Amino acid sequence: MSNLAPNAAGPAGTEAVAPIVRMVGIEKHFNTIPVLKGVNLDIRPGEVHVLLGENGAGKSTLMKILTGIHEPTGGEIVLDGVSHPLVTPRQASDAGISIIYQELSVINELSALENLFVGRLPVKRRLGIPVVDWKLMEAEARSIVDRLGLVGLDLFKPVGEMPIAHRQIIEIAKSLMKNVRVLVMDEPTSSLTSVETERLFALVRQLRGEGTAILFISHKLDEVREIGDSFSVLKDGVSTGHGRIADTTNDDLVRMMVGRVVKQRFLAEGTIDRTSMPVLKVENVTSADRRRVRDVSFEVHHGEVLGFAGLVGSGRTDLMNCLFGAERRAGGKIILNGQDITPDNPVEAVKSGMAYLTENRRQTGFTPNFTIEGNIAVTKSVKDAPLRGTWGLVDRKAERAVAEEQRRRLSIRCAGIDQSILELSGGNQQKVLVGKWMSIGPSVIIFDEPTRGIDVGAKSQIHEIIRALANAGKAVIMVSSELPEILAVCDRVAVFRNGRIMDILDGATATEESILSVAMRDGK
Amino acid sequence: MSQRVKLGKLWDIYGTLCILLVIVVLFSALSPTYFTRPENIVQIFLQSSITIMIALGEFFPILIAGIDLSVGSVLALTGMMTAQLMVAGFDPTLAVLIGGIGGGLTLGAINGLLVNFTGLHPFIITLGTNAIFRGVTMIISGASPVFGFSYDFVNTVTGFVGFVPVPVIFALSFAAVLWFFTAKTRLGRNIYAVGGNKESAFYSGIDVKLHTLIVFMISGLCAGLAGVLSIARLGAAEPAAGTGFETYAIAAVIIGGTSFFGGKGRIPSVVIGGLIIGTINNGLNILRVPTFYQLVVMGGLIISAVALDRLIARMR
Numbered sequence: 001m002s003n004l005a006p007n008a009a010g011p012a013g014t015e016a017v018a019p020i021v022r023m024v025g026i027e028k029h030f031n032t033i034p035v036l037k038g039v040n041l042d043i044r045p046g047e048v049h050v051l052l053g054e055n056g057a058g059k060s061t062l063m064k065i066l067t068g069i070h071e072p073t074g075g076e077i078v079l080d081g082v083s084h085p086l087v088t089p090r091q092a093s094d095a096g097i098s099i100i101y102q103e104l105s106v107i108n109e110l111s112a113l114e115n116l117f118v119g120r121l122p123v124k125r126r127l128g129i130p131v132v133d134w135k136l137m138e139a140e141a142r143s144i145v146d147r148l149g150l151v152g153l154d155l156f157k158p159v160g161e162m163p164i165a166h167r168q169i170i171e172i173a174k175s176l177m178k179n180v181r182v183l184v185m186d187e188p189t190s191s192l193t194s195v196e197t198e199r200l201f202a203l204v205r206q207l208r209g210e211g212t213a214i215l216f217i218s219h220k221l222d223e224v225r226e227i228g229d230s231f232s233v234l235k236d237g238v239s240t241g242h243g244r245i246a247d248t249t250n251d252d253l254v255r256m257m258v259g260r261v262v263k264q265r266f267l268a269e270g271t272i273d274r275t276s277m278p279v280l281k282v283e284n285v286t287s288a289d290r291r292r293v294r295d296v297s298f299e300v301h302h303g304e305v306l307g308f309a310g311l312v313g314s315g316r317t318d319l320m321n322c323l324f325g326a327e328r329r330a331g332g333k334i335i336l337n338g339q340d341i342t343p344d345n346p347v348e349a350v351k352s353g354m355a356y357l358t359e360n361r362r363q364t365g366f367t368p369n370f371t372i373e374g375n376i377a378v379t380k381s382v383k384d385a386p387l388r389g390t391w392g393l394v395d396r397k398a399e400r401a402v403a404e405e406q407r408r409r410l411s412i413r414c415a416g417i418d419q420s421i422l423e424l425s426g427g428n429q430q431k432v433l434v435g436k437w438m439s440i441g442p443s444v445i446i447f448d449e450p451t452r453g454i455d456v457g458a459k460s461q462i463h464e465i466i467r468a469l470a471n472a473g474k475a476v477i478m479v480s481s482e483l484p485e486i487l488a489v490c491d492r493v494a495v496f497r498n499g500r501i502m503d504i505l506d507g508a509t510a511t512e513e514s515i516l517s518v519a520m521r522d523g524k
Numbered sequence: 525m526s527q528r529v530k531l532g533k534l535w536d537i538y539g540t541l542c543i544l545l546v547i548v549v550l551f552s553a554l555s556p557t558y559f560t561r562p563e564n565i566v567q568i569f570l571q572s573s574i575t576i577m578i579a580l581g582e583f584f585p586i587l588i589a590g591i592d593l594s595v596g597s598v599l600a601l602t603g604m605m606t607a608q609l610m611v612a613g614f615d616p617t618l619a620v621l622i623g624g625i626g627g628g629l630t631l632g633a634i635n636g637l638l639v640n641f642t643g644l645h646p647f648i649i650t651l652g653t654n655a656i657f658r659g660v661t662m663i664i665s666g667a668s669p670v671f672g673f674s675y676d677f678v679n680t681v682t683g684f685v686g687f688v689p690v691p692v693i694f695a696l697s698f699a700a701v702l703w704f705f706t707a708k709t710r711l712g713r714n715i716y717a718v719g720g721n722k723e724s725a726f727y728s729g730i731d732v733k734l735h736t737l738i739v740f741m742i743s744g745l746c747a748g749l750a751g752v753l754s755i756a757r758l759g760a761a762e763p764a765a766g767t768g769f770e771t772y773a774i775a776a777v778i779i780g781g782t783s784f785f786g787g788k789g790r791i792p793s794v795v796i797g798g799l800i801i802g803t804i805n806n807g808l809n810i811l812r813v814p815t816f817y818q819l820v821v822m823g824g825l826i827i828s829a830v831a832l833d834r835l836i837a838r839m840r
Contacts, residue, residue: 350729369720369787
């Protein structure tokens with residue numbers, strides 16, 4: 001499983017089937033900075049090929065070359081046996097290559113039907129005037145949506161009102177209507193629940209059975225193992241291995257991606273004393289609408305990480321917003337080390353030492369017009385300043401020192417702290433945000449989906465940070481939809497459903513099955 | 525890193541200045557005898573001072589991805605209040621404090637509070653208050669100009685220090701204060717953060733509503749001070765004063781490279797943006813271009829200047 005020579009043949013057992021696409025020795029430079037240094041990739045029909053690699057390893061660039069968005073600097077792309085120095089978006093589309101990005105490209109304001117036919121609405125003539133042929137559209141769309149398992153879907157509803165899983169299926173349906181032969185899926189499960197993921201996998205298997213080649217990009221090793229047939233690994237723009245998933249262990253895959261062995265479990269080492277006063281005590285918190293969060297109470301003890309598991313939409317993020325004062329409450333108390341700090345808004349929360357790494361980096365996390373330094377500094381500045389964070393001058397020297405310290409501690413990969421945060425990979429952006437919250441020296445820290453869309457290496461680093469914070473006596477709460485992550489980090493797991501804690505399980509003995517059975521238990 | 529990035533960064537800082545220089549060279553060539561005379565240069569600064577004052581205020585709502593369309597009416601109403609207070613026998617200093625500064629801050633606060641409470645886009649709110657403030661100006665003045673205030677006031681505000689007119693000194697020193705404010709204070713930086721992403725700012729512990737209020741108060745204050753300058757220059761408070769000034773203010777801010785999407789912009793460039801507007805007006809007057817044609821040229825130049833800026837930004 002070590003490095004293979006360039007031009008090496010595909011994995012054993014599949015040579016019989018000719019690849020639809022071969023990418024050979026692909027190179028790409030951006031402003032003389034090499035991003036891809038001779039990458040090989042074979043995509044075969046009827047096979048799920050998994051592309052693994054940390055953020056910044058070059059996966060997205062490789063995909064953009066495949067779909068014609070970027071021109072390669074070197075190498076060749078062989079489509080159905082014909083060699084091209086580069087493909088244009090048109091050629092890619094003619095060859096049946098279709099990509100589903102992590103950020104879906106469906107238009108939320110349009111109905112499912114309009115989305116499926118966007119840019120090529122069928123017309124018929126009525127009194128000589130061309131009008132949209134809705135009947136034809138509906139019939140065609142219905143057959144394809146049914147085939148994808150969305151029987152009875154309201155095709156006339158704006159997709160913005162549908163769950164993400166449905167939007168994704170509509171996106172897939174869109175590709176299928178164009179007679180797709182190679183379907184690239186970029187982290188398709190990152191915002192799906194486990195049930196939805198299972199349904200998607202069934203669909204992927206169905207497409208594979210029909211002879212479609214699937215290129216699947218993911219960070220989650222468990223699902224890679226479940227869905228993948230073969231794999232390729234990229235690290236720093238170089239192919240570091242490929243082969244059959246079945247012949248390779250997870251540890252091997254991680255080593256190829258990261259170049260070192262990564263620790264998998266981060267539970268507390270000693271026993272946690274749950275008899276003394278808890279660091280954080282939450283009493284009867286209810287959201288203003290009395291529906292999304294209902295009468296939630298729990299405690300977090302010294303040295304403990306409390307996890308919140310549950311289905312997407314069960315109200316976990318709403319609860320965190322209520323704790324942080326970002327959402328109005330109907331009632332409830334938040335007590336830190338015996339002192340009532342219940343914040344009415346995030347300003348008060350920050351002032352009393354709460355930190356909240358939100359679920360969505362882009363929407364509620366970073367400030368896009370700021371550098372790394374600015375992003376780290378701004379919250380500490382608010383916390384330190386009187387008059388609700390407005391009074392006083394910016395101390396650049398001190399702030400640079402703080403930002404530098406966080407950059408070193410969290411090993412944020414960047415050109416320097418003056419770099420714009422937009423230029424960083426997702427994992428490094430997340431580390432900047434972790435650094436921002438660490439710099440205020442918080443007593444309570446909430447991590448909501450801290451590793452969503454982040455690679456294995458950065459992930460384990462963030463897990464280590466979470467554990468270190470708990471060991472330092474902070475109250476640490478982690479919300480995650482990835483059960484393996486919950487089990488790897490949390491000492492106790494609160495299972496959330498319909499705005500309530502259904503049960504709190506012991507992290508050392510909990511399993512994915514035991515959590516799921518509570519999360520999906522019927523009755524209220 | 526690359527040449528292009530460097531060029532882009534330089535353009536961010538000096539781009540507006542380049543546009544100004546090009547315009548100056550152009551008018552100098554077209555009117556070699558008159559345009560470059562020192563008196564005319566002073567005149568350009570003087571004519572630009574009110575535009576610069578309003579633009580300095582307008583910069584802040586645009587910086588948080590909003591806008592303030594009411595600045596022209598705020599100028600008229602604050603000017604009118606100041607004038608009426610002076611005519612009623614108030615000491616000019618007190619009249620300026622109450623009518624110009626107090627009035628400007630209050631009208632700005634009304635805008636800010638309405639934005640905060642309704643959650644509507646500032647475009648809608650200030651479109652409404654623009655009409656309301658203008659209406660109130662008409663009501664309190666009976667739609668006729670107010671004049672007859674003290675010579676002391678007029679002479680002080682329209683006087684000179686050396687060869688520099690007082691309004692110019694006033695506008696430039698106010699710009700310096702705001703530059704320091706945006707570049708060095710926590711409040712200033714928080715406003716940039718709100719402009720970059722309101723939700724991130726909210727979750728980072730920045731009181732977004734408080735900052736929105738402050739932003740509109742600054743805008744109101746600047747328009748109020750411009751109102752005082754305006755009545756001193758005219759020697760009268762006109763109920764229709766400042767009509768359409770929001771266009772010039774917005775143009776100056778945008779020509780000054782401020783992003784309409786929020787979070788990006790610099791005070792010195794806004795000052796130069798204001799000077800560009802003033803220079804174009806002055807140059808066209810000297811060339812005896814009729815007012816109607818001036819409007820056409822002005823509009824065209826605004827579009828070209830911003831288009832050029834975006835073109836260069838995209839080259840990065």
